[in-house]
Amino acid sequence: MIQSDLFYNLLKKNEINFFTGVPDSLLKNICSYITDNTEKKNHIISSNEGASIGLAIGYNLATNKIPLVYMQNSGLGNIINPLLSLADKEVYSNPMILMIGWRGEPGVKDEPQHIKQGAVTLELLESMKINYEILPLNHDDAEKCIERLVNTSKETSSPCALIVRKNSFADYKLKSVIQTNYDLNRESAIGVVLSNLSSDDIVVSTTGKTSREVFEFRVNNNLSNDSDFLTVGGMGHSSQIALGIAMQKQSKAIYCLDGDGAALMHLGSLGIIGDISPSNFIHIIINNGAHDSVGGQPTIGYDIDFCKIAKNLNYKSVYKVDNHKDLENIIKISKTISGPILIEVLTNKGSRADLGRPTIKPLQNKLNFMKFLNK
Numbered sequence: 001m002i003q004s005d006l007f008y009n010l011l012k013k014n015e016i017n018f019f020t021g022v023p024d025s026l027l028k029n030i031c032s033y034i035t036d037n038t039e040k041k042n043h044i045i046s047s048n049e050g051a052s053i054g055l056a057i058g059y060n061l062a063t064n065k066i067p068l069v070y071m072q073n074s075g076l077g078n079i080i081n082p083l084l085s086l087a088d089k090e091v092y093s094n095p096m097i098l099m100i101g102w103r104g105e106p107g108v109k110d111e112p113q114h115i116k117q118g119a120v121t122l123e124l125l126e127s128m129k130i131n132y133e134i135l136p137l138n139h140d141d142a143e144k145c146i147e148r149l150v151n152t153s154k155e156t157s158s159p160c161a162l163i164v165r166k167n168s169f170a171d172y173k174l175k176s177v178i179q180t181n182y183d184l185n186r187e188s189a190i191g192v193v194l195s196n197l198s199s200d201d202i203v204v205s206t207t208g209k210t211s212r213e214v215f216e217f218r219v220n221n222n223l224s225n226d227s228d229f230l231t232v233g234g235m236g237h238s239s240q241i242a243l244g245i246a247m248q249k250q251s252k253a254i255y256c257l258d259g260d261g262a263a264l265m266h267l268g269s270l271g272i273i274g275d276i277s278p279s280n281f282i283h284i285i286i287n288n289g290a291h292d293s294v295g296g297q298p299t300i301g302y303d304i305d306f307c308k309i310a311k312n313l314n315y316k317s318v319y320k321v322d323n324h325k326d327l328e329n330i331i332k333i334s335k336t337i338s339g340p341i342l343i344e345v346l347t348n349k350g351s352r353a354d355l356g357r358p359t360i361k362p363l364q365n366k367l368n369f370m371k372f373l374n375k
Helices: 004-013 025-037 049-063 073-087 112-127 139-156 186-195 209-220 238-248 260-265 268-276 306-312 324-334 362-373
Strands: 019-021 043-045 068-072 096-101 131-134 159-164 202-205 228-230 254-259 281-287 317-321 341-346
Touching (some): 004 025, 004 139, 019 049, 025 043, 025 068, 025 096, 049 068, 049 073, 049 096, 073 112, 096 139, 112 159, 131 139, 186 209, 186 254, 186 281, 186 324, 202 209, 202 238, 209 254, 228 238, 228 362, 238 254, 238 281, 254 260, 260 281, 268 281, 306 317, 317 324, 324 341
Parallel strands (some): 019 068, 068 096, 096 159, 131 159, 202 254, 317 341
């Protein structure tokens, strides 16, 4: 394993001083170190990976220096357009280093949503003609690897990629943590919501620990999860999945359990929901101000007002709650008024160390869910 401070110093030695990206569980230790040790103007945790490429291009244009963009390999889909239509050497030719966490690496056990992405990660880079190297675990070899990539990026004036395998970085605990004292955390908020829904209500839950906690609540309470669609991949898209269902199943109440980071990733989706205005759509954003599923790095969730945004985007009703009693009351009210409704739930970050994962495969979840929707 590589110590985060030593790796960070290798980057600085190679004149990499600007960092942006979306946190990843494989990169959480180095991302946390960057967060703790880089001034804000030189480290932007962006809304999505494509936006990070834009930030990197802007930095390069302004300074003629090489930035670093970090992401999980699932973020490759978000960067293809700006990477090929802007940064590519046949267009604006912007050098940068892409640090990519390799979830679903062939031969390494991982969750089902990462398997296909992991299998084609290197092929995608090769198809885009992106020079890449896999980060060695030896410090001296890592130093040579970074030097080669930086030199190649400079010489070709184009992006290069550093692929990071699981367990490449030694543990590092984020120090710059926002302390909160809300009545709820995400799991308890989910419990309040699910406890107050009827057996006919539909739940679409966002990626990461939210869907894991929804699944565990059902199992621990001997309840069926057939009415739940667990969006285990595709961060930021659960609200549009829920919208697609709500438009076609207007007799059912559709509850989308979203996160602040996920909602921010594709914030324009709220505008589409408001414009279509489905009366059966209840959008619950559980806001803990963090990318909690991948290391706890901060979002801007606590710094913005989701309710004001939703109201201006034509949601019919908006509510902000921060405790069990108010959340329970609002869920009950949501059954009596017309949507779309936004409920922002302020919570503390964090989850149980023994939190499990869904024991059913995504395909089986889909089949059970479709059968429930159409019974």
